[in-house]
Every structure is written in C-alpha cells, then in structure tokens.
Amino acid sequence: xxxxxxxxxxxxxxxxxxxxxxxxxxxxxxxxxxxxxxxxxxxxxxxxxxxxxxxxxxxxxxxxxxxxxxxxxxxxxxxxxxxxxxxxxxxxxxxxxxxxxxxxxxxxxxxxxxxxxxxxxxxxxxxxxxxxxxxxxxxxxxxxxxxxxxxxxxxxxxxxxxxxxxxxxxxxxxxxxxxxxx
Amino acid sequence: xxxxxxxxxxxxxxxxxxxxxxxxxxxxxxxxxxxxxxxxxxxxxxxxxxxxxxxxxxxxxxxxxxxxxxxxxxxxxxxxxxxxxxxxxxxxxxxxxxxxxxxxxxxxxxxxxxxxxxxxxxxxxxxxxxxxxxxxxxxxxxxxxxxxxxxxxxxxxxxxxxxxxxxxxxxxxxxxxxxxxx
DNA sequence: GCTTCGAAGTTTAGGTTTGAAGTCTTCAGG
DNA sequence: CCTGAAGACTTCAAACCTAAACTTCGAAGC
Numbered sequence: 001x002x003x004x005x006x007x008x009x010x011x012x013x014x015x016x017x018x019x020x021x022x023x024x025x026x027x028x029x030x031x032x033x034x035x036x037x038x039x040x041x042x043x044x045x046x047x048x049x050x051x052x053x054x055x056x057x058x059x060x061x062x063x064x065x066x067x068x069x070x071x072x073x074x075x076x077x078x079x080x081x082x083x084x085x086x087x088x089x090x091x092x093x094x095x096x097x098x099x100x101x102x103x104x105x106x107x108x109x110x111x112x113x114x115x116x117x118x119x120x121x122x123x124x125x126x127x128x129x130x131x132x133x134x135x136x137x138x139x140x141x142x143x144x145x146x147x148x149x150x151x152x153x154x155x156x157x158x159x160x161x162x163x164x165x166x167x168x169x170x171x172x173x174x175x176x177x178x179x180x181x182x
Numbered sequence: 183x184x185x186x187x188x189x190x191x192x193x194x195x196x197x198x199x200x201x202x203x204x205x206x207x208x209x210x211x212x213x214x215x216x217x218x219x220x221x222x223x224x225x226x227x228x229x230x231x232x233x234x235x236x237x238x239x240x241x242x243x244x245x246x247x248x249x250x251x252x253x254x255x256x257x258x259x260x261x262x263x264x265x266x267x268x269x270x271x272x273x274x275x276x277x278x279x280x281x282x283x284x285x286x287x288x289x290x291x292x293x294x295x296x297x298x299x300x301x302x303x304x305x306x307x308x309x310x311x312x313x314x315x316x317x318x319x320x321x322x323x324x325x326x327x328x329x330x331x332x333x334x335x336x337x338x339x340x341x342x343x344x345x346x347x348x349x350x351x352x353x354x355x356x357x358x359x360x361x362x363x364x
Numbered sequence: 365g366c367t368t369c370g371a372a373g374t375t376t377a378g379g380t381t382t383g384a385a386g387t388c389t390t391c392a393g394g
Numbered sequence: 395c396c397t398g399a400a401g402a403c404t405t406c407a408a409a410c411c412t413a414a415a416c417t418t419c420g421a422a423g424c
Contacts, residue, residue: 007269010252012343018252023316029335030323034226036342041223042269043349044216060380070192070200080402087189087224092381094404099380116389116402134205141212144348152341153211159330159338160218161194166326167225242410262372274411276374281410298372298419 007046012036044144051136057129061100065130068106068122075122078111082120105129189228194218226326233318239311243282247312250288250304257304264302287311 010018012035019031045059052062067085068075077085083093097120100106105126111117122130145153192200194217201213227241234244249267250257259267265275279302282288287308293299304312327335 008266012346015252018254021254022251023313023320026316026320027324029332029339030320030327032339033327033335033342034323036339036346037219037223037226040342040346040349041219043346044219047349069204070197072200072203078402079404084190089382090403091383091405095380114390114402118403131205134208138205138208138212141216142209144345145212145215147344147348148341153215155337156341157211157214157218159334160215160222162329163326164194164218164222164225166329167222167229260372261374271412272373273375273413277410296372296420300373 007042009039012039047140048137051140052133054136055129055132057103057105057133060096061103061105062130062133064096064100065105065122065126065133068120069127069130075127076119079118079120100126189224191221194221229322230319233322234315236318237311237314239285239287239315242278243285243287244312244315246278246282247287247304247308247315250302251309251312257309258301261300261302282308 009015012032015035016028016032019026020028048062049059052059057065063086064082067082068077071077079093079097080090082088082097083090086093088096097106097108101108104123107121107123109119109121111119148156191197194214197217198210198214201208202210230244231241234241239247245268246264249264250259253259261275261279262272264270264279265272268275270278279288279290283290286305289303289305291301291303293301330338
C-alpha cells in the first residue's frame with residue numbers, strides 16, 4: 001500500500017474556487033459536499049491503512065477478515081461470495097486467499113458435500129487480528145467525530161443513509177441520470 | 183477499471199447489527215456514520231467510473247485532467263507535482279503520462295530553462311474531455327442531492343468540512359489517536 | 365573550475381488486479 | 395451410463411502500481 005502521506009492538494013476552498021473558475025455551470029454548495037466526502041474518505045482510508053499496517057496486515061486483507069467476521073459464526077464463506085462481497089474478480093480473490101492462507105489468517109478447504117465448492121474459514125489468529133484492528137479503528141473513529149454533538153451525529157447519520165439509499169437503489173446510466181433499477 | 187456492478191453487501195442496518203454482535207465495544211451511531219460514508223463514496227466512484235468510461239477515459243486519467251484544469255491556465259504541471267497532487271509515486275506518473283500522451287490528452291516536453299524539468303500540458307482535446315466528464319458528473323451530483331433541502335445541504339457541507347479539518351490537520355499514529363502535526 | 369550534493373524523471377523488478385481461457389464437478393436428459 | 399451444459403474456481407497474460415536503483419542536470423562550497 002503506497003504511502004500517501006505526502007499527498008498535497010489545495011485547500012477545499014481553493015478547489016471550489018478553481019471549479020467555479022473553470023466550470024461556471026456548477027453549484028458550489030453541491031461541489032463542496034461532494035469534494036469533502038471524497039477527501040474525507042481518502043484520508044480515512046490512509047488512517048486505516050496505517051493502523052492495519054501496524055498490525056502486519058494490509059487494508060485488502062482487513063476487508064476479507066471483516067467480511068468473514070460479519071458473516072457470523074462459523075465464519076465461513078466461499079471465494080465467489082467473498083469476491084462479490086468485496087467487489088473483486090474471482091481471480092483476484094484466489095490470489096488474495098493464497099496469501100492469507102500462507103499467513104495463517106484463513107484456511108481453505110474443499111466442501112466435501114459439493115466438491116466444486118471451496119470453503120474459506122477464518123482462523124483464530126485471523127479473528128484476533130480483526131479484533132485488534134477494530135479496537136484501533138473504533139478509537140480513531142470516536143476521535144474523528146468527537147467535535148460533533150449527539151444531535152449532529154444523529155442528523156449526519158440520517159442524511160448520509162438517505163443519500164446512500166438514493167445511490168444504492170439507483171445507478172446512473174452513461175448520461176449521468178439516476179434511474180431506478182427495481 | 184473492474185466492473186464493480188455485481189457488488190453485493192448486506193444492508194447498512196444488517197451490517198451495523200453484525201458489528202454489534204461481533205464487537206460489542208462499539209457505538210452504533212458512530213459506526214453508522216462511518217459505514218455510510220465509506221459506502222457512499224464507493225458507490226459514487228463506481229458511478230464516476232461508468233461516466234468516464236463512456237467518454238473513453240479511465241478514472242485515473244480523469245484525475246490527471248482534473249489536476250491540470252484546476253491548476254488554471256496555461257494548464258501545465260510537472261510530473262512530480264502531479265504525482266504529489268494525486269498521491270502516486272513518480273514512477274506511476276511517468277507511465278500514466280505515457281498513456282495520456284499516446285491518447286492525445288496531454289503533451290510532454292522538457293523545460294528549456296531547466297532541462298531537468300518536464301512540463302506536462304493539457305491539450306485542447308484533454309480539456310474538452312474534462313468538460314464533458316464534468317457535465318455528466320454535475321448532473322449526477324445534483325440528482326444525488328436532490329432530496330436535500332437548502333438548509334440540509336448547508337448543514338451537511340459544514341459538518342463534513344469540520345470533519346475534514348480534523349483529519350487533515352491531524353493524522354493518527356499507529357495507536358489510533360489523532361495527534362496534531364503542526 | 366572541480367567536486368559533491370540534491371532534485372527531477374526514468375528504468376527495472378516485483379507484486380496485485382483484471383479479463384479471458386481452462387479445469388473440474390455437478391446435474392439434467394437421453 | 396453417457397453426454398452436454400452450467401457453475402465454481404484456478405491459471406495465464408497483460409495492465410498498472412510501488413519501491414528502489416539509476417541518469418541527468420543544476421546549485422553550492424572550496
């Protein structure tokens with residue numbers, strides 16, 4: 001994972017001003033929200049990356065551990081399910097599992113009841129790694145939000161889930177319009 | 183850019199419940215905000231990816247065009263500056279510029295006043311591509327936020343920039359605590 | 365002037381992901 | 395049974411990234 005520490009970009013205000021200069025047909029308020037969302041997420045991922053790196057795992061491996069843990073005991077999933085869950089191709093999943101097996105985070109075995117299927121199962125070590133990562137992450141997240149009052153947190157959560165519903169239940173066609181899928 | 187269309191994850195509510203089950207020491211309200219932020223961003227990137235793909239460019243190339251345009255006329259930057267701006271290594275920047283030169287989106291020439299430096303300059307075609315992409319993106323973004331009232335937009339922008347300031351001026355150490363850098 | 369150091373880009377080697385092709389297993393019909 | 399088809403996973407080649415070594419140029423110091 002590349003060290004994105006040295007990332008240097010203009011301030012949000014400067015960037016909005018530049019957008020106004022180069023593309024007048026743009027609502028600065030909308031752009032502010034979108035740009036802030038994007039930046040916030042990038043910075044958070046950098047932070048998560050440092051934390052997981054300190055535990056000796058990559059962000060990619062953390063994603064796999066997360067999917068397995070959240071699937072609930074006995075913490076088993078097939079490679080295809082994992083791939084769909086993480087938005088990877090099956091090929092990438094195969095290699096990622098290879099590495100994680102070598103590191104003892106998961107095991108891979110054939111399903112004896114259906115020998116086409118493969119079962120990826122979290123090891124005790126893998127679960128422990130996830131718990132450690134979660135402990136770090138939860139401290140970071142609480143710190144991040146510490147300036148927000150309870151009311152602000154509620155409001156923010158509500159607005160974000162509203163936006164999320166809007167993108168999840170609809171995907172834009174090539175023209176950019178959101179069109180319902182279901 | 184892999185087609186992440188088939189991404190399949192539990193609903194946000196299910197995921198929060200799973201977190202509670204597997205890691206009790208977690209504020210569901212915090213986790214809701216963080217998870218929604220992360221998902222929202224991922225979905226938006228998928229949407230942007232489709233739009234830029236429809237224009238025959240990748241998300242990666244779009245980032246470069248954006249940096250050049252926002253730098254202002256005459257739309258020139260050095261590879262190192264671009265690399266820092268995008269959070270890439272110089273090596274990656276070299277190859278990315280290679281491709282974009284081949285596609286006619288930018289030109290590369292040596293700075294005659296300082297022959298170590300290289301100048302990457304946006305072409306008319308590159309600028310036009312960016313404008314097209316922005317037209318699509320702005321429609322998408324406006325659609326995304328259409329359910330939010332003016333007051334909600336203002337409040338959301340304010341809260342997000344507040345969070346952004348908190349991560350930008352501080353980066354967590356390996357222990358997860360935010361610690362001021364300046 | 366000569367040397368040394370640092371900065372800017374490029375090249376090279378290695379690793380991860382993708383898309384396409386291939387293998388193996390299961391299942392439904394003849 | 396045997397065959398064909400579909401599904402689950404793996405293998406392979408190509409694309410793109412990172413880290414590190416290398417090349418070149420410019421700026422200081424003696």
